[in-house]
Amino acid sequence: MNVQLDFHALLPELLLTATVLGVLIVDLLPVRKQWTAVVGLVGLFAAFVPLLTLGFCESLAFCEETSVRSMFDGSYVVDTFSLVLKGLFLGSAFLAVLISAGYLERGRFWEGEYYFLLLCSVLGAVVMASSRGLVTMFVALELVTGPTFLLAGWRKGNARSNEAALKFFIVGVLSASVLLFGMSLVYGTTGELTFAGIREAIVGLELADPGFSDLPLLNIAVLFTLLGFAFKIAAVPFHVWTPDTYEGAPTPVTAYLSVVSKAAGFVGLLVLSYQAFADLRSIWGPALWILAAASMTLGNLTALRQDNIVRMLGYSSIAQGGFILAPFGAAVYSGATGAQLEDAFFATVTYLLVYAVMNLGAFAVVIAVAKRIGSVDVKDWGGLYQYAPGLAGLTLIFFFSLAGVPPLAGWFAKFVMFRSLIGIGEWSTIALAIIAAVNSVIAFVYYARVVKSAWFDPVPEDVLTGEARSAQLAPTLGLAMGIAAAMVLIVGIFPSVLSELGEMTKVFVAGF
Numbered sequence: 001m002n003v004q005l006d007f008h009a010l011l012p013e014l015l016l017t018a019t020v021l022g023v024l025i026v027d028l029l030p031v032r033k034q035w036t037a038v039v040g041l042v043g044l045f046a047a048f049v050p051l052l053t054l055g056f057c058e059s060l061a062f063c064e065e066t067s068v069r070s071m072f073d074g075s076y077v078v079d080t081f082s083l084v085l086k087g088l089f090l091g092s093a094f095l096a097v098l099i100s101a102g103y104l105e106r107g108r109f110w111e112g113e114y115y116f117l118l119l120c121s122v123l124g125a126v127v128m129a130s131s132r133g134l135v136t137m138f139v140a141l142e143l144v145t146g147p148t149f150l151l152a153g154w155r156k157g158n159a160r161s162n163e164a165a166l167k168f169f170i171v172g173v174l175s176a177s178v179l180l181f182g183m184s185l186v187y188g189t190t191g192e193l194t195f196a197g198i199r200e201a202i203v204g205l206e207l208a209d210p211g212f213s214d215l216p217l218l219n220i221a222v223l224f225t226l227l228g229f230a231f232k233i234a235a236v237p238f239h240v241w242t243p244d245t246y247e248g249a250p251t252p253v254t255a256y257l258s259v260v261s262k263a264a265g266f267v268g269l270l271v272l273s274y275q276a277f278a279d280l281r282s283i284w285g286p287a288l289w290i291l292a293a294a295s296m297t298l299g300n301l302t303a304l305r306q307d308n309i310v311r312m313l314g315y316s317s318i319a320q321g322g323f324i325l326a327p328f329g330a331a332v333y334s335g336a337t338g339a340q341l342e343d344a345f346f347a348t349v350t351y352l353l354v355y356a357v358m359n360l361g362a363f364a365v366v367i368a369v370a371k372r373i374g375s376v377d378v379k380d381w382g383g384l385y386q387y388a389p390g391l392a393g394l395t396l397i398f399f400f401s402l403a404g405v406p407p408l409a410g411w412f413a414k415f416v417m418f419r420s421l422i423g424i425g426e427w428s429t430i431a432l433a434i435i436a437a438v439n440s441v442i443a444f445v446y447y448a449r450v451v452k453s454a455w456f457d458p459v460p461e462d463v464l465t466g467e468a469r470s471a472q473l474a475p476t477l478g479l480a481m482g483i484a485a486a487m488v489l490i491v492g493i494f495p496s497v498l499s500e501l502g503e504m505t506k507v508f509v510a511g512f
Contacts, residue, residue: 005071006078008050008053008054009054009069009071009078010071010078011047011050011054012047012048012050012051012086012126013047013123013127015043015047015050016043016044016047016090016119016122016126017123018043019040019044019046019047019119020119020120023036023043023115023116023119024116026039027111027112027113027116028112033111033112034105036111036112036115037097037101037111037115037476040097040119043119044093044097044119047090047126048087048090048094051090054078054083055083055504072133072136073194074132074194074196075131075132075135076130076131076132078130080504080505081504081505082130083504084349084501084502084504084505085263085267085349086126086129086130087501088353089126089129089263089264090122090126092259092260092263092360093118093119093122093256093260095364096252096255096256096260096360097118098477099360099363099367099476099477099480100115100118100252101476101477102473102474102475102476103250103252103474117147117148117150117151118147118151118256120146120147121147121151121261123143124140124142124145124146125140125144125267127139127140127143128141128144128267128268129267131268131271132196132271133193133194133195134183134187134194134195135193137268137271137272138179138180138183141176141179141264141265144264145172145176145261148168149165149168151249151250151256152164152168152248152249152257153165153249155249155250158248160247160248161248161250162248163244163248164244164248165248165249167241167244168245170241172231172241174231175232175238178227178231179224179225179229179231181224182220182221182224182225182228183221183225185217185221185224186198186218186221186222188217188221189217189218189221195271195276196275198276199276199277199278199279202218202277202279202280203279222277222283222284223283223284223287225272226273226284229265229268229269229272232262232265233265234262234318234321235291235292235294235318235321235322235325236294236295236297236298236318236322237294239299239318243314243315245257246258246313246314246317247310247311247314251310251363251370252363252367254313254363255359255363258313258314258317258359258363259355259359260356262317266321266324266348266352270328270345270348273288281332281333281335285332285333286333287329288325288329288332288333289329289330289428289432291322292325292328292432295318295321295322296319296322296323296326296435296436297322297435297439299316299317299319299320299322300315300319300439300442300443300446301442302315302318303315303446304442307377307379308377309366309377309378309450310366312378312450316443316446317359320355320402322436323436324351324352324355325348326421326436327343327345327351327416327421328344328347329432330424330428330432330433331343331344331345331420331429333428333429334424334429340424343416343419343420343423344420344424346416346420346499346502346503347416347419347420347502349502350412350416350498350499350501351413351416351417353501353502354410354412354413354498355413357484358398358401358408358409358410358488360480361401361484361485362398362402364477364480364484365391365394365395365398365481368391368394368473368477368481369381369384369388369391371473372387372391378453379453379460380460380462381395382454382459382460383454383457383460384454384455387459391454392455395451395454396451396454397489398484399448399450399451400448403440403443403444404440404443404444407493408488408489408492409487409488409489409490409492409495409498410488410492411492412491412492412495412499414440417436418436418437421436
């Protein structure tokens, strides 16, 4: 194996590893435990800087290599796609730490261990963005999910939190087993570990035996591998763990799970499908079409019935996962190639980027309002604008952005999704576009219900009194909401800011 290392390309991972160790060391020192959050924030920001130097390497004097950087015989690759996704993970983790800081201090949690586990999970996500082999991807994915099993049960004295952690652990272990079984069959069938090698082996076997693509063992291997990731992204019908886990886990952990953990699953799904199984699209294309349609429909219909906003956002996360899958699955199912396939990939990545910001913002608002009134039920948010107009305004921004209302960022995510589906013009993509349109209307109903309660309903009697109404928000939580709101507004008004990042990822599907 070629073990020559490119330390510039590995600098984000190295800095993040140093941050993990730094948090562990600071936690052992006789200082205020809030410093662990500071170390985490500084480390995440420091790890983000090399992404800029790698992305704009051609303009820097010390950069000699501007092409794709490949290490470990092609099992670890740093390209524009991985840089964009690493930026997503680091930026989302930065907001998650800001959201967590005040929450942990108020709840008297063990802060050092919390940030240590959270940053370990982020490290796994960053590594996963560059993983181009079965071993590296599986190890990275388990590093993402392993710490979250503990984080979900961080409220140790709470029965719901314990239930959330247990359900998440059982389903997580099951999905890992399915995924590992599928990967082992892929290796056993092709004899390759890297995705490029797997694709070449499949092509070679097809040339030697034209009927090889119908080999049952290979079909099972592909489907089991993709089903393992379907658990990770909470796609229907593998979503059963999501609502209870989201409701029982500490809300900052729920925000992290809904964005970083889900995005890591999508990265694995995208990379495997487009690189390793590109020549087997007839097997996994229809499966992804079905997953997208089912996730959108069931997630939205169930969210309509929820009074608990956290559970509502849990089912909303399932539905949003269906929207993210829609252009990806429909384009492949319809046999799209060239520019149409690139647009579908662009739509999926762009939607993922927008979703991360607006969903983190929505959960930050939930934490802030829950601190003021002690409730996450829709009816208790009545009249929020009367005593917390700032939070009412942020509620409108984030929930209407999730609904896709212009000029907020969510409209651009919906636009590129529908443009991709309609642009292909096949019956399968048009059908999925119709399903997505109906589900967008359904989603607007329950998102608008929260906004209506905050702006038009009267203040409930039991919320009118109490010290909670005058409680001050943690500065870090306010900063997180401010950053997320600014990004939602900027991207909504100037979508080209984000579309440039999406364009950088199109090279990933070249030669598909």
